[in-house]
Structure formats: C-alpha cells, structure tokens
Amino acid sequence: MTVAVRSFAKINLGLYIGAARADGYHDLRTVYQTIALHDVIRVSVERGSGIEILCTNKDPRVPLDSSNTCYRIAELVLDELGAKGRVCIEIEKRLPVRGGLGAASSNAVATMVALELALKKTRAVRKKLSGPARLRIAAEIGSDLPLFLVGGTTLGVGRGEEVYPLPDLPAIPMVIVTPEVGVSTAQAFADWDALLSGDKAAELRSAGQPRAAVPTRGQLTRAGASDRLLEVGCALSAWLSGYPNTGAPAKGGSRAGNMLSDLVRTGIENDFEKVVFPQYPELRDIKGALECAGSRYASLSGSGSTLYGLFRSSADAAQAASRLRKQGVKAVATSTLTRRKYWKRIV
Numbered sequence: 001m002t003v004a005v006r007s008f009a010k011i012n013l014g015l016y017i018g019a020a021r022a023d024g025y026h027d028l029r030t031v032y033q034t035i036a037l038h039d040v041i042r043v044s045v046e047r048g049s050g051i052e053i054l055c056t057n058k059d060p061r062v063p064l065d066s067s068n069t070c071y072r073i074a075e076l077v078l079d080e081l082g083a084k085g086r087v088c089i090e091i092e093k094r095l096p097v098r099g100g101l102g103a104a105s106s107n108a109v110a111t112m113v114a115l116e117l118a119l120k121k122t123r124a125v126r127k128k129l130s131g132p133a134r135l136r137i138a139a140e141i142g143s144d145l146p147l148f149l150v151g152g153t154t155l156g157v158g159r160g161e162e163v164y165p166l167p168d169l170p171a172i173p174m175v176i177v178t179p180e181v182g183v184s185t186a187q188a189f190a191d192w193d194a195l196l197s198g199d200k201a202a203e204l205r206s207a208g209q210p211r212a213a214v215p216t217r218g219q220l221t222r223a224g225a226s227d228r229l230l231e232v233g234c235a236l237s238a239w240l241s242g243y244p245n246t247g248a249p250a251k252g253g254s255r256a257g258n259m260l261s262d263l264v265r266t267g268i269e270n271d272f273e274k275v276v277f278p279q280y281p282e283l284r285d286i287k288g289a290l291e292c293a294g295s296r297y298a299s300l301s302g303s304g305s306t307l308y309g310l311f312r313s314s315a316d317a318a319q320a321a322s323r324l325r326k327q328g329v330k331a332v333a334t335s336t337l338t339r340r341k342y343w344k345r346i347v
Contacts, residue, residue, distance in 0.1 A: 003117045006346050007039040007110035008337060009101035010147060011174075011301040011308050014268035017192055025143070025159035026189060031166065031268075032102075032147040032154040034337040035308075037176060040092040041070070041107055043114035045122050048086035051075065056090060061097040061182075069108035069141055076137045077115050083125045087115065098182040100302030102144050109138060109148035113346065135163075144302075151346075152339025165339065172336045173317035175295065177286050177307045177329055183276055188303040191275040272303045283307060286329060293320035 010032050018027030051074050055062040066072065070089045078084070089111055095103035112134065119125045129137075138145035143160040155164040277284040283300065286307050290298040294316055295309030311317040317333040324331035337345075 001118050001121045002042055002044040003114040003121070003347075004040060004042045005110040005114040005117075007041050007095075007103070007106040008034050008148070008151075008342060008346070009037045009095050009103060009106060010034050010144070011101065011306075011336075012270060012299070013153075014299075015270040015272060015302070017189075017271045019196070020193060021159070026192075027158070028143075028156060028160045030156045030160060032144070032156050032163070033169065034148070034151050034154075034339075034342050035101075035174065035176070036334045036337050037095060037101070037332070039095050039103060039107055039110070041110040041114055042090040042092070043074075043111060043118050044088045044090075045085045045115070045118045046088070049084065050086050052086070052088045054088065054090045055093060057093045059093050059097060062091060062093060069104045069145075070111040073108040073112050073137060073141050073145075074115055076140065077112055077129065080129060080133055080137065081116075081119065081125045081127060083119050085119070085122070096178045096182075096306060098184070099178055099306040100183065100300065100304045101176075101306050102148070102302065105142050105145045106148050108141055109145055110346070112137070117347070150339070151342030152337070168338045168340075169336060171338060171341070173311045173314040173333065174335060175290065175293070175309045175311065175317050175321045175324065175331050175333050177290065177309075177324065177331045179283060179286060179305045179307075179330070181280055181282070181305050183280065183304040185303040188272055188276055191279065192271070195275055270300045270302075273300050276300060276304050280305065289324060289327065289329065290320070293323050295320065 013031040013033050014029075016029040018029070020026055051066075051071050053062075053064040053068050053071055055064065062068070066075075070091065074087050074089060078087070091107060093103075095101050095106075097103065112129075116128060120128070134149055135146050138149055139161040144156070146161050146163045147154050147156060150163050150165050152168045153166045155166050156162065157164075273284075273287075277287075277300075283305055287298050287300070290307060290309035293309065295311060298307065298309040300307050309317075309320065311320060314333070314335070317335075321331040321333040
C-alpha cells in the first residue's frame with residue numbers, strides 16, 4: 001500500500017533573531033507562509049521491519065540513512081503508535097536542498113501524514129496520533145517542522161517550533177529564485193553571533209551594510225523582537241479585517257496590493273540578510289533584480305539561499321520570472337498557499 005503526499009514549501013515573512021539561549025538555540029520571531037511549490041513523498045508499508053529511504057532524483061545531497069528527517073520521524077511515529085512493518089519512503093525532489101524553503105522539514109511532516117494513512121489502510125494500527133503528539137514529534141525532529149502541521153499564515157516563536165495560526169493572507173502571486181549556492185543555517189547563526197559580539201561589525205559595514213542595518217546587542221532583546229513582530233502582526237490583522245485607513249483595498253483596488261504596501265510600510269525584514277548578503281553578494285544582487293523586475297516586496301527566505309518577490313498580479317509575476325530567467329537566474333512564478341488549500345491539496 002503506497003500513499004503519496006505533496007510536501008509544500010514555506011517562506012518567511014520577516015525573521016527576527018534574538019540572543020542565543022542556554023540550550024544553544026536562538027529566540028526567533030517569524031511569520032511562516034506556505035507556498036504552492038512542493039516535493040512529493042511516497043510511503044509504503046509492507047510486512048517485515050526496517051526503514052528504507054529512496055530519492056528518485058538521486059540527488060547526492062539527500063541523505064538515505066538515519067540522518068534523514070523522514071527516517072527519524074518515521075521511527076518516532078511507529079514507536080508512538082506501537083506499529084510494526086517495513087517502511088519505504090520515496091522522495092521526489094523538486095525543491096532546493098538547503099534553500100531556506102523548509103524542504104527537509106516539510107518532507108518529514110509529509111512522511112508523518114503519509115505513514116499514518118498507509119498504516120490505516122493496511123490496518124496495521126487502529127489508533128491515530130493526537131494533535132499534541134504530532135506537534136511534539138515534529139518539534140523533536142526540528143524547529144520548523146510544526147509549521148507544516150498548521151499551514152497557511154503561521155506565527156513562529158521560541159526557536160521557531162512554537163506555532164500559532166494567524167488569519168490567513170489571501171493567495172499572493174510571487175516569484176521564487178533558487179540560486180545554486182547553498183547557505184548553511186548553522187554557519188549563518190554563527191555569523192550572527194559573531195556580529196553581535198562586534199567582531200564582524202566593521203567588516204559588515206565595509207562590505208556595504210549601512211550603519212543602521214548592523215544591530216547592537218541591546219536592540220535584540222526578546223521584548224524588542226516581540227514588539228516589532230507584534231507591530232507587523234497588528235498591521236496585517238488590521239488589513240485583513242478591512243477597517244478604514246488600515247490598508248483595506250479601495251474600490252477597484254487589489255487586496256494583495258494593499259497587503260504588500262503594509263509589508264513595506266511596517267519594515268518587516270529578515271535579519272539573516274545582514275550576515276548572509278556580505279558572505280554571498282550575489283544573493284543581494286538577486287534581491288535587487290527582483291525589485292527591478294517589479295516586486296513590491298522581496299526578501300531572503302530563512303537563512304537562504306532562496307529569495308522571493310511578491311507581486312500585485314499573476315501576470316506581473318510571470319513576466320518578472322521570464323525576465324529573470326533571461327538574465328540567467330533560476331526563477332519560477334507561483335503563489336502563496338492558504339491553510340484551506342494547503343490541506344485540500346496535500347494528499
């Protein structure tokens with residue numbers, strides 16, 4: 001019995017990094033948003049034992065052993081349900097590896113969903129995972145797994161694993177750019193810590209970062225980060241509510257267009273850009289190319305290397321993607337994915 005599940009990607013609408021915690025992680029504040037690009041995960045359960053990982057694209061960057069997030073989550077699901085069997089997990093890669101789109105995390109959650117369905121169809125177990133159990137297992141594997149158990153527009157706090165559904169933004173046309181370069185999230189955090197210590201502040205400024213863009217330790221308290229995200233959340237919530245003078249579309253206006261104006265006005269940004277762009281100036285150039293192509297808001301997603309731009313219309317996004325491809329940039333037009341459509345299309 002084989003079950004196929006779409007493994008959708010995410011972007012970060014702003015990402016604020018707080019100080020390092022005692023457990024080695026950082027306090028984060030971000031708004032996750034699922035998008036329509038995806039991998040495909042196929043899970044089958046047979047008699048026997050063991051877990052096998054296959055990658056149809058034979059991408060050497062996809063581990064096929066117990067270090068793969070799909071393998072690890074399958075172990076936990078089987079243990080939680082008290083189930084037995086030989087599990088085969090086939091990964092069809094369409095999303096970039098180490099690209100900032102949460103592909104590995106999404107693959108793991110898709111494996112959880114597919115494995116539960118496969119076990120149910122084979123009648124290997126009679127019970128199912130509870131909501132809290134799913135979230136606990138996901139958070140045990142990685143910080144951004146739980147967001148894929150919510151979908152749509154989601155607030156992430158803590159180290160990113162504490163997720164809260166926000167009022168869904170409508171589907172917004174966008175362009176995703178996936179450079180060949182891969183950015184290490186661990187290294188990006190290490191560079192951020194070095195920045196806070198002051199070791200690289202002068203270096204970053206000399207590399208083209210304006211003085212105001214280089215934070216100080218005092219600017220990165222938990223309360224400050226929370227207040228900044230709260231400001232953005234209030235602006236977005238007010239826009240969604242359609243109150244007067246809060247970005248609600250005027251007659252003949254575009255809801256997506258007004259939301260983009262709110263994003264720009266509130267100054268929502270990704271702090272990783274401060275350390276990733278000096279290391280990879282080509283990524284900063286791509287963000288500029290997205291803006292030149294007509295994007296109303298462009299940003300790095302996660303720690304990168306994927307960048308995205310939000311557009312007023314699907315036609316504008318398609319035209320921009322075509323323009324960027326002619327410049328030798330790997331770009332594709334797509335859209336954000338609401339929570340309802342996320343769960344409707346996942347299986």
